[in-house]
Each structure stands twice: as structure tokens, then as C-alpha cells.
Amino acid sequence: MSTAELPARETMEFDVVVVGAGPAGLAAAIRLKQLAPEKSVVVVEKGSEVGAHILSGAVIDPIGLDSLLPDWRGEDAFVKTAVADDRFYMLTASRAWRLPNALMPPLLSNHGAFIVSLGEVTRYLARQAEALGVEIYPGFVAAEVLLEGDAVAGIATGDMGIGKDGHHKAGFARGMELRGKYTVFAEGARGSLAKLLIARFGLAQNSEPQKFGLGVKELWQVAPEKHRSGLVQHTIGWPLDSRTGGGSFLYHFGDRLVAVGFVVHLNYANPYLSPFEEFQRFKTHPLVRDTFAGGKRLCYGARAISEGGFQSVPRVAFPGGVLVGCAAGFLNVPRIKGSHNAMLSGALAAEHVAAALAAGRGNDELSGYEAAWRSSLIGRDLWRVRNAKPLWSKFGSYAGIALGGLDMWTSTLGFSLFGTLRHGKPDFAALKPAAACRPIAYPKPDGKLTFDRLSSVYLSNTNHEEDQPAHLLVRDAALQKSSEHDVYGGPSARYCPAGVYEWVEEAGEPRFVINAQNCVHCKTCDIKDPNQNITWVPPEGGGGPNYPNM
Numbered sequence: 001m002s003t004a005e006l007p008a009r010e011t012m013e014f015d016v017v018v019v020g021a022g023p024a025g026l027a028a029a030i031r032l033k034q035l036a037p038e039k040s041v042v043v044v045e046k047g048s049e050v051g052a053h054i055l056s057g058a059v060i061d062p063i064g065l066d067s068l069l070p071d072w073r074g075e076d077a078f079v080k081t082a083v084a085d086d087r088f089y090m091l092t093a094s095r096a097w098r099l100p101n102a103l104m105p106p107l108l109s110n111h112g113a114f115i116v117s118l119g120e121v122t123r124y125l126a127r128q129a130e131a132l133g134v135e136i137y138p139g140f141v142a143a144e145v146l147l148e149g150d151a152v153a154g155i156a157t158g159d160m161g162i163g164k165d166g167h168h169k170a171g172f173a174r175g176m177e178l179r180g181k182y183t184v185f186a187e188g189a190r191g192s193l194a195k196l197l198i199a200r201f202g203l204a205q206n207s208e209p210q211k212f213g214l215g216v217k218e219l220w221q222v223a224p225e226k227h228r229s230g231l232v233q234h235t236i237g238w239p240l241d242s243r244t245g246g247g248s249f250l251y252h253f254g255d256r257l258v259a260v261g262f263v264v265h266l267n268y269a270n271p272y273l274s275p276f277e278e279f280q281r282f283k284t285h286p287l288v289r290d291t292f293a294g295g296k297r298l299c300y301g302a303r304a305i306s307e308g309g310f311q312s313v314p315r316v317a318f319p320g321g322v323l324v325g326c327a328a329g330f331l332n333v334p335r336i337k338g339s340h341n342a343m344l345s346g347a348l349a350a351e352h353v354a355a356a357l358a359a360g361r362g363n364d365e366l367s368g369y370e371a372a373w374r375s376s377l378i379g380r381d382l383w384r385v386r387n388a389k390p391l392w393s394k395f396g397s398y399a400g401i402a403l404g405g406l407d408m409w410t411s412t413l414g415f416s417l418f419g420t421l422r423h424g425k426p427d428f429a430a431l432k433p434a435a436a437c438r439p440i441a442y443p444k445p446d447g448k449l450t451f452d453r454l455s456s457v458y459l460s461n462t463n464h465e466e467d468q469p470a471h472l473l474v475r476d477a478a479l480q481k482s483s484e485h486d487v488y489g490g491p492s493a494r495y496c497p498a499g500v501y502e503w504v505e506e507a508g509e510p511r512f513v514i515n516a517q518n519c520v521h522c523k524t525c526d527i528k529d530p531n532q533n534i535t536w537v538p539p540e541g542g543g544g545p546n547y548p549n550m
Ligand SMILES: Cc1cc2nc3c(=O)[nH]c(=O)nc-3n(C[C@H](O)[C@H](O)[C@H](O)COP(=O)(O)OP(=O)(O)OC[C@H]3O[C@@H](n4cnc5c(N)ncnc54)[C@H](O)[C@@H]3O)c2cc1C
Pocket: 019, 020, 021, 022, 023, 024, 025, 044, 045, 046, 047, 051, 053, 054, 055, 056, 057, 058, 059, 060, 061, 118, 140, 141, 142, 143, 186, 187, 188, 189, 191, 192, 193, 214, 215, 216, 217, 261, 263, 302, 303, 304, 305, 324, 325, 326, 327, 331, 336, 337, 338, 339, 340, 342, 538
């Protein structure tokens, strides 16, 4: 059946439609209901339940929760461990050099922050939102932006029950049109609809390209004697070379839980690099390996993180809609924190939406939100660290971090020696041809401390209906072979943390295989493919990882 022959979609009208039940989307919904209880608000979430697709560190700056739900600290709704010890190390292959806290720019301090599972936090936020009357629909993807004239008028959820070849299966159900006076796009880093909107409305014309990292994470339950509740530890350096940005995080919280992860900046040049294997290698360092002895790996996952900061934030308001949270790029890279700004931006946008609705407006541009974020707490948070990432990219991990540290110190005092530095090219353009790079030999996993991809993906509880249309769209198959494979050596087989892409030999010819059912929705292929030949679109609602508490 062609789209023209499909039955019409049913329509539901709301005052506000929110895409994504992450901290940004839920904060927007909660603030709207706090300000305008009579207005109708709906949230759609592609995960099978709220939190199922949330992956973060996470050490949270409580400023977002404090402003949204001031009583949260007293509530027993999710595990929260106050940061008790904050450590930063530079690693070589065998040594760890601790940087004294007194040398660290004060804005990087984690004093007063809490270690949490962000998935649990979003479940708490969802309960608060529902108690205020917000309708939340998990298991539904926002697949299409609805336009009326030149204004956004809501979204359509994806059709369900379509087979790989396009035929309608027994349970076929047409998507719904959720129409709203304003639509809040809170899809997180590299949102698929946000990407379309940025292009459609030219939102990034006056900003630097967005930059990204890939965060790969495991959750462990460690032996009692290894647990140091409240310890927050970050490293830079080994196993990455000095030209490749990134580093590790390791947080002890809850009942003997340790969240450990590694972020690799996606402007890396060597197509042989594998962020997944760099992470596995990191865990073998003498500083950390002992932590995991006698412990059990509980969960695995991966997610892109937006790193461009202040200068990469696109225009965040357009007719009928706004971008909030990491869909707008409100993440503070040197702090590796974005959840506070996600909540603050959701709430800020909601305040402008509520005022516009009260004035009888709808489907117009909320220019007040656009004007407000830079002078808000969000803008001030991002402004002071705006040069950290460009300095790191330009001068590498040692000189770049030292200069970035100096800049953050002077910015704390109110000035910068560098002005506002540019990022230059997007991440995909940083990849070099394979012939210009050296292959990297990664050690074999031991199955105790280090693991392979497939056993890892198993721990993400990822599940997709197998008979459904492709959600990883390769625009030009010939280009994939002639460039991604022949020139770049097939980096997709290494950057994908879920083993989705493979080049297999068939009758002496390389064939591109896509194991789409393993996809953990990290969005790295959409960002890093050197020809921008792969597009991630949402699969059928409810598919993807099922993270219990990442
Ligand atoms: C490895 C890693 C470590 C991090 N560590 C920290 C930390 O320690 N502290 C901190 O503060 N921040 C940290 N962050 C950043 C933090 O997780 C983000 O800033 C925050 O999650 C952004 O919130 P958000 O609501 O904008 O997006 P997200 O949290 O990504 O939520 C977006 C939601 O929208 C849903 N969605 C997306 N597209 C659609 C669609 N089309 N239809 C329906 N639903 C959709 C997703 O399933 C998801 O539930 C980390 C991030 C990573 C990846």
C-alpha cells in the first residue's frame, strides 16, 4: 500500500506536545502544568517505558531539580549518593598522576553534586508529571513533524506493524497525529526530528557545527571491600593518544554500584579506532582494574553526547516549536554534565510557552526563549567553558587541557585570553583515509574484566521487532563500498558500540551487513559516517535498549 492509500491518521489535539521523556522533556511538561494546570500536555517517548533509553553518568548538579521540584531531596524516590571524594587523574599506560583539587578550576568541582542513575531520575520525574495531569505515552516514536504552512503544528507517531518489505502485518496500526499549539523537541543528543528541523528552518546558520562524543558505559556491582561510596573519579590520557580527545568516568554509589564509562570525542582521525575497545582497555589500568575484581557487570550501553557547547547551540525557537536539553546542545563538556541544563532549559522553554498560551497565542515563534537562554543560568554555565573543547581539539590532551584549564580559571574571574574559539569542521570530516593511519591492535577480551560487543549488547536488553522497515538508512550503497570501505577501511565496524555494522567477504567481494536489531540508539553512525551516508531514523516504538537504571 502506498502512503497515499493508507487510512487517514487519527488526530488528538493538545496545547503542548513534548517529544522525549528525558530530563528536558519531563521538566518542560512539569513546569507547564505547574504554571498552567488547565492546559493539556502530552509526552511521547520511544523507549518501551520512561528511562529505558536513558544513559548517562551520572553525577548531577542539583540546580535543575532544586528549581523544578524543591522537595526532591527529601523524597526516597531514587538512589542518590552525595559526592564525597572528587578525583582527577592523567594516565600513562602504567601510571596515574593525580591533579590536586586546588589546581582544578572551581567550576569543575563536584562538591554538592549527587551520583544517580539518570534513568531512575526520569522515572521519578514522570511520576511527578503524571500526578500533575501530563499524559505520557511510552513506546511511541515521534516519526514526523507536522507543518501547517511554515509553522510546526505537532508530530505524527510512527505506524506500527509494517514488515521489512513494506507489507502490513496482522497488527498494523496507523500512527496518530498529536497536534499542539507548541511542540517541545527534547530528543537528546542528535535528535532525529531536531536534525530535520535544524535543516528545515536553517537554525544552525549562525552557529558552529555541533560536536559530539560517544559515551560507552557499564554498571557494575562490586565486592563490598572495593566500594567507596561517593567517590567520583575522572581520567584523561591512556589508552587514547594525545591527539584523540576523551576520558573516563567512574562513580561509586548506591548498593555497591559502580558506574564506569569512557567518552571518546567523535572528531578522532584514525578510522581504526574503536571507542568500545578503548573503554575495555581502560578498565585494565592499574588505577581501576582492582575495583572490578570479584564484582559483576550488570548492564551495558552507549549514547552520543553533544560537546559543541555555547558556540554550537543553534537557534532554539522556530514557528510552533522549540529545542531543549541536549537536542539544543546545552551540555557542559568539561563538567560532563548536561542533565541540569536539560531540566533548566525544559523549564525555561515551558515558562515562555505558558506565557504565550495565556496571551492566546499559538504556533508562532517563541523569540523570548531564544533571547533568554544566553543570559540564564544555562548560558552562564556554557559561556565560561566555551573554549575548553576547541583548545582540546587544537592542542591535544596535554597542552589543550592545560590551556583549557587556564581559560576556565580566567573565565571564572570574568575574562578570557582567547575570546570565543571556533570548532571548525564537523566530526565526520575529521576522519582520515585508512592508508594514512596505523591499525590499532586491541587485546582480546578475557570475559571477566573486558568483554566483546555481543555479550555487552546482551546486557543492554536491546530488542527490536525483526520484521520492520530499516531504521538505519544507507543513502547510496555504492558509495558505502567505494568510500567507507575502500578509502576509510570500514570504520562503522569499529565506531558502532553494538556491532551493528560488518563488512563480510562474499565471493571475494566485501558486503555491508547491518544487524539493525542490535542498535542501542547511540546515534554515532548518523554523526561519524565519513560521507554522511547513514541516517538513523526511529524504528517501531518500544524498540531499542531496555536499560533498567543507566
Ligand atoms: C556517557 C554519558 C555520561 C554522562 N554523564 C553525565 C553526568 O555525569 N552528569 C550529567 O548531568 N550529565 C551527563 N551526561 C549528559 C546527560 O545524560 C544529558 O545531558 C541529558 O540526558 C540530556 O537530557 P535530554 O532530556 O535533553 O535528552 P535525553 O536524556 O537523551 O532524553 C531524550 C529522550 O527522548 C527520547 N526520544 C528521542 N527521540 C525521540 C523520538 N523521535 N520520539 C520519541 N522519543 C524520542 C529518548 O528515547 C530519550 O528518552 C552524560 C551523557 C552520556 C552519554
